[in-house]
Amino acid sequence: MLVSETEPGAAVELSALDIVLWGVLPYVMVVVLIGGLIWRYRYDQFGWTTRSSQLYESRLLRIASPLFHFGLLAVIAGHFFGLVIPMAWTQAVGMSQDFYHFNALFVGGIAGVGTLGGILLLIYRRRTTGPVFMATTRNDKTMYVVLTAAIVFGLWTTLASVFEGGHGHNYRETVAPWFRSLFVFQPDLAAMAAAPFSFHLHTLVGMALFMIWPFTRLVHAFTAPFHYLFRPYIVYRSRDRDRGGSKAGAPAPRRAANVAARRGWSAVGTRDRDTRNR
Numbered sequence: 001m002l003v004s005e006t007e008p009g010a011a012v013e014l015s016a017l018d019i020v021l022w023g024v025l026p027y028v029m030v031v032v033l034i035g036g037l038i039w040r041y042r043y044d045q046f047g048w049t050t051r052s053s054q055l056y057e058s059r060l061l062r063i064a065s066p067l068f069h070f071g072l073l074a075v076i077a078g079h080f081f082g083l084v085i086p087m088a089w090t091q092a093v094g095m096s097q098d099f100y101h102f103n104a105l106f107v108g109g110i111a112g113v114g115t116l117g118g119i120l121l122l123i124y125r126r127r128t129t130g131p132v133f134m135a136t137t138r139n140d141k142t143m144y145v146v147l148t149a150a151i152v153f154g155l156w157t158t159l160a161s162v163f164e165g166g167h168g169h170n171y172r173e174t175v176a177p178w179f180r181s182l183f184v185f186q187p188d189l190a191a192m193a194a195a196p197f198s199f200h201l202h203t204l205v206g207m208a209l210f211m212i213w214p215f216t217r218l219v220h221a222f223t224a225p226f227h228y229l230f231r232p233y234i235v236y237r238s239r240d241r242d243r244g245g246s247k248a249g250a251p252a253p254r255r256a257a258n259v260a261a262r263r264g265w266s267a268v269g270t271r272d273r274d275t276r277n278r
Contacts, residue, residue, distance in 0.1 A: 014189050021204070022192040026182050029207045036214025037222065050220045056131040060121060068118025074111035075154070078104065083179045087172040097170070105158065112155035119148055143216040150209050153202040160198060169196050175203070 040048060054061055082104065090100055123144055126132050157171075178192035192203075213219065 014193055018189055018193045021200075022178060022189050023187045025204075025207060026187070029211050032211045033213060036211075037219070040214050040219055048219055048223065050217050051135065053126075053129075053132045053135060056135075057125060057129040060125040060129075064118050064121030064125060066118075067114055068122060071111050071113075071115030071118055074107070075115055075151075078108050078111060082172060083176045086176070086180075087170075101170075108158045109155070112151065112158055116148075116151050116155060119144070119151060123148070139216055143212065143218060146205065146209050146212060147218075150202070150205045153198065153205055157198045157202050169199070171195065171199055175199050 087097070087100075091097070126136055126140075126144075160169075174191045174195040178188045178195075181188040181191075192200075
């Protein structure tokens, strides 16, 4: 074992497992994530989609999808605020630890419950709607298990302080310094090793989620928010039918090549179907 100190006089024993989990695995995760995204973009662009099932069922989807996505955005914002912004910065602007803890518990609890409720509704919909369930792959099932586990364990770490007298573990003194130290390639192993088991479990499941991310339907998150901001409305066009009253049995005349194009949005990211089908 290695011995390190997070603070003067506070020794922490580091095992080989700590070195692998908190010093090696995070970088392996980044390599798999970036490499997987590059591979997916180069060799599976047609699979870079959510494979929407809205046509099969929309009533539950209208509730579950916004609940999950908006809750997840709040969860991501909370993680960014807690892990990236040092505790000294919030204290410098007059935010006490008790005030931060209350907001993290209140807002984080609501966001976590909303996200969990949304994903459970999505799973229920997928399991009980025949066509949606038939379109569910093993890849999807694995993704749902890991994603739900990450949400559950994250909510567990947030709400655990309620059962600890309202003064739970301050992850901004352990997990947050370790997270920031990864970006300068000097992992603070002792800080992460000092965190409770629940934070270890949540972190490991989170890394597993990012490692499988490029190979699941979750990959759409890296492009959909930007593409949907700038894409035009979808325009459905029917094929031109013969309006000249041709005789029965006679072949319909071909559409003139010099017909003026209709006003509207042009196709985005695809070839013109009219041109392709001629």
